[in-house]
Amino acid sequence: MRQVQQKDTLTVKPEAPPLLWRHHHILDLDDFTLEEIELVLKTSDAMKEVLSRAIKKVPALRGKTIITLFYEPSTRTRTSFELAAKNLSADVVNLSAGTSSIVKGECLIDTLSTLEALGADIVIMRHPMSGAPYIAAKYLKASMVNAGDGWHAHPTQALLDLYTIREHKGSLKELKVTIIGDIKHSRVARSNIWGLTTMGAKVTLCCPFTLLPAGLNHRQDQFPKVTIEASIEHALDGADVVMALRLQRERQPSGLLPSIREYVRLYQLTESRLAKAKPDVIVLHPGPVNEDIEIASSVARGPRSVINEQAANGVAVRMALLYLLAGSRQL
Amino acid sequence: MLPKIIMTPEDIRRTLARMAHEIIERNKSIENLVLVGMRTRGVPLARRLAATIASFEQAEIPVGALDFSLYRDDLARLDLQPIVKSTDIPVNIDGRTIILVDDVLYTGRSTRAAMDALIDLGRPEQIQLAVLIDRGHRELPLRADYVGKNIPSSRHEDIQVKLTETDGLDEVAIIAQSSLKEGQQ
Numbered sequence: 001m002r003q004v005q006q007k008d009t010l011t012v013k014p015e016a017p018p019l020l021w022r023h024h025h026i027l028d029l030d031d032f033t034l035e036e037i038e039l040v041l042k043t044s045d046a047m048k049e050v051l052s053r054a055i056k057k058v059p060a061l062r063g064k065t066i067i068t069l070f071y072e073p074s075t076r077t078r079t080s081f082e083l084a085a086k087n088l089s090a091d092v093v094n095l096s097a098g099t100s101s102i103v104k105g106e107c108l109i110d111t112l113s114t115l116e117a118l119g120a121d122i123v124i125m126r127h128p129m130s131g132a133p134y135i136a137a138k139y140l141k142a143s144m145v146n147a148g149d150g151w152h153a154h155p156t157q158a159l160l161d162l163y164t165i166r167e168h169k170g171s172l173k174e175l176k177v178t179i180i181g182d183i184k185h186s187r188v189a190r191s192n193i194w195g196l197t198t199m200g201a202k203v204t205l206c207c208p209f210t211l212l213p214a215g216l217n218h219r220q221d222q223f224p225k226v227t228i229e230a231s232i233e234h235a236l237d238g239a240d241v242v243m244a245l246r247l248q249r250e251r252q253p254s255g256l257l258p259s260i261r262e263y264v265r266l267y268q269l270t271e272s273r274l275a276k277a278k279p280d281v282i283v284l285h286p287g288p289v290n291e292d293i294e295i296a297s298s299v300a301r302g303p304r305s306v307i308n309e310q311a312a313n314g315v316a317v318r319m320a321l322l323y324l325l326a327g328s329r330q331l
Numbered sequence: 332m333l334p335k336i337i338m339t340p341e342d343i344r345r346t347l348a349r350m351a352h353e354i355i356e357r358n359k360s361i362e363n364l365v366l367v368g369m370r371t372r373g374v375p376l377a378r379r380l381a382a383t384i385a386s387f388e389q390a391e392i393p394v395g396a397l398d399f400s401l402y403r404d405d406l407a408r409l410d411l412q413p414i415v416k417s418t419d420i421p422v423n424i425d426g427r428t429i430i431l432v433d434d435v436l437y438t439g440r441s442t443r444a445a446m447d448a449l450i451d452l453g454r455p456e457q458i459q460l461a462v463l464i465d466r467g468h469r470e471l472p473l474r475a476d477y478v479g480k481n482i483p484s485s486r487h488e489d490i491q492v493k494l495t496e497t498d499g500l501d502e503v504a505i506i507a508q509s510s511l512k513e514g515q516q
Contacts, residue, residue, distance in 0.1 A: 039414070046398060046415040055451050058401040088401075323415065327406060 021324050025137045025144040028153035029194040037162065037198060043320035044163050044313070050087065051316055061090035061326050067120040069111070070147070071097040071127045076287055076311050077147050077157070081124050084318035090122075090326075108132060109139050116142050122325055125149075130187075143325045151185050151213075157286050158191035160317040162199060164310050165241050168282050173200035178235045178277075180269055181245030181294045184211045184256075188286040189245055197224035204228075206235035207267065210256040232267055239277040243284045244269045244295040260293065269295045274304065282306045334491065337482060338503035343463070346479040347376070350461055351383035353477050358428060361388055363456070365424060367395045369433040369445050370416055375496035376463060377432040395420030397431070402444035424453040434492040436462040436478075439471035464503060466490050 021039065029037070050058055066085040068078055078094070085092045095115075097103070102111060108127070115123055122143045125133055130150030137144040148154040165172055177196050183189045183205055190213075196203050204227040205212070216223060229235035236242065247263065257263050274281065283295075283305045291297040300307060338346070358364055361384065368377030374396045381392040397420065400413040431445055446458060461477035466484040484490060484505060493502045 043415050046401075046417045049417040049419070050401070053452060058451070059447070060401040060403075060406060320415075323401070 021327070023325070025133070025140075025146075026155055026321060026325065027133050027137060027144065027146045029155045029158055029191050029198065030153075032155075032195070032198060034198055034200075037159070037195060040159055040317065040320050040324065041163050041166055043324060044159075044317045047087075047319040047323070048313070048316040050319070051312075056087050057089060058087065059089045060323055061085070061088035064090040064121045064326055065093070065119050066090045066122045066124065066322065067093045067095060067115050067118075068124045068147070069095045069097075069115065070125070071102070071132075072148065074126055074147070076314060077126065077154075080311070080314040081145075081147065081156075081318050083315050084322055085122075087315070088319055088322055088326075090322070093120075108136060112136050112140055116140060122322060145321065145325070148187055150187065151190070152187050153191045154187040154286075155191045155195075156314075156318055156321060157188050158195040159321070160310060160314045161188075161192055161243065161284055161286070162195050163313050163317050164284065164306055165201075165282070167309070167313070168306065169240060171200075172196065175201045175240040176204065176238055177201045177241040177243065178204045178206060178229075178239040179243045179245065180206045180232060180235065180267060182211050182247050183207050183245065184213045185248040186245045189243075192243065193224055193226060197226070201241075202227070204235050204239070206230070206232050208257065208263070232269075232273055233276055236273055236276040239281055241282055241284065242269065242274065242277060243286075244300075245286065246288060246290055247294045249290070264293055268293065269299055271296060271298055271302070274299055284310055287311070334504035334506045336502060336504050338480065338501075340501035343479075343501045343503065346463065347379050348383055350477045350479055351380050351387060354380065354430060354459075354461065355384060355388060357459075357476070361390050361392065363426075363428050364430060365393045365395060365420070365422055365427045365455075366430050366432055367397050367420060367449065369431060369441065370396055370398045372434040372492055372494055372497055373397075373432045375494045376434060376461075377430075378496075380430075380432060380461065393420075393422045395422075397445055397448055399441065399444040399448040402447045404440060404444065418448065418452070420452065424449065424455045426454070426456050428457045428459065429455045430459045430461050430477075432461045434462070434494075435464045435466060435490050436460070436473075436475050437466050437468055437490075439469045439473040442473055443471055463492060464490055 050056060068081055070078055082092050120142045124145040124147050126147040127149050130152035132149050133144050133146040146153055146155055169175055179189050193203055206229045281304055283299060285295060285307050289300050291300060355361060366377040366381050368374030377394050381394045384392055398416045398418050400415045442460060459476040462475045463479040464482055465475055465478045466482050468486060487508050489506045489508050491504045491506055493500055495501050
């Protein structure tokens with residue numbers, strides 16, 4: 001009986017029904033399903049095609065106002081969001097903490113209410129405090145996009161990393177992805193771990209134990225399962241993808257490392273270490289790169305590096321996200 | 332109410348053959364033609380028309396696929412965002428005669444969006460429109476150059492085109508919308 005029914009629905013609706021996009025805000029990837037990530041990646045393919053045209057502009061977001069609000073410095077995230085919004089014909093206003101009323105002591109919620117009163121449809125925010133976009137989202141009717149909050153999450157970077165990996169490997173399923181470096185302070189690593197594991201990749205983390213975030217060993221579904229490896233040679237063995245992270249020197253005056261020199265000697269991604277990985281390995285880095293600290297400049301600029309592709313894909317992925325958000329409704 | 336079948340596979344084949352002849356008759360230089368299918372079902376129709384023209388005239392006609400979701404005028408009003416797919420047109424369209432191909436011509440809004448999308452890709456010499464079904468109820472001043480079949484319909488009815496490439500069979504049916512909703516539940 002059930003089989004007959006299934007066959008019936010197949011003849012009536014052979015195309016998959018359109019996927020429901022549930023997100024009004026993009027805060028982290030921990031609440032994204034595999035299907036939702038796939039939808040973002042497929043939409044990014046279409047956006048990449050738009051970027052390859054002579055006229056890289058489509059009218060999809062005409063009349064929408066997008067505001068970027070950055071409480072921390074940024075080159076690529078902010079520029080690529082701005083380009084993405086402009087390619088979709090939205091109007092973009094950029095605000096930096098240093099040149100706004102924030103200097104006069106205006107609090108986050110008041111700033112956001114003002115932006116909303118001015119007509120923002122989407123606010124893209126980077127904030128040094130983990131969780132700030134979650135609080136903001138509670139008070140905001142507009143969509144909130146987290147462009148990095150403290151050590152916590154950077155979902156759009158993770159999605160562009162997933163997109164870049166998929167472009168090279170076809171699928172992420174069963175890939176060995178090794179993340180090396182300052183994981184404790186890395187919002188990029190955290191969002192990537194959610195995204196990569198949802199897509200079926202196997203994640204290995206490698207860093208000095210002082211740079212490992214607390215809580216990785218409390219498994220109770222609080223955090224996806226990852227492998228932790230102290231030796232970089234073991235971590236790289238057979239890797240399909242290597243992601244090097246910036247050593248966030250501004251965040252560690254507290255003696256987590258005996259010295260930068262020791263870190264370089266033990267954990268730098270060098271050509272000879274990379275030889276342990278698969279021959280077709282790709283090397284990612286979210287940038288900005290500390291050359292010859294976490295990654296040898298010969299690797300960062302070498303043939304296995306896809307760092308510049310990451311930046312280029314960032315625009316396509318962010319266009320896809322803005323497009324999907326613009327159609328969402330406040331639930 | 333059951334769907335009423337208005338075109339069988341054989342009807343569709345004959346109609347496309349006639350449309351191919353009309354396209355050849357009207358366009359003296361078929362080397363300049365590019366057939367562009369509007370996603371989703373315009374694409375297989377464009378391929379079939381190109382193959383039919385090729386069999387009559389021994390000429391290869393380039394076929395492209397156009398996604399116009401980013402040009403729609405109703406993005407803010409739809410409950411579900413359309414899924415954007417890539418546009419893929421294999422040749423430069425500057426100076427070419429483009430034949431836009433779609434399954435059903437209804438309000439004309441999709442055609443408007445598709446023309447805007449095309450013009451962002453270059454400057455074609457001419458754009459013509461070929462549709463398998465014209466069901467009336469235009470909301471914009473547009474008409475098709477090649478029509479497979481005129482089906483005067485009520486707004487409460489739905490015209491369902493199925494093609495082997497996308498749906499597993501060739502068929503055009505007219506459905507009263509109340510029964511369509513039941514079918515979807």
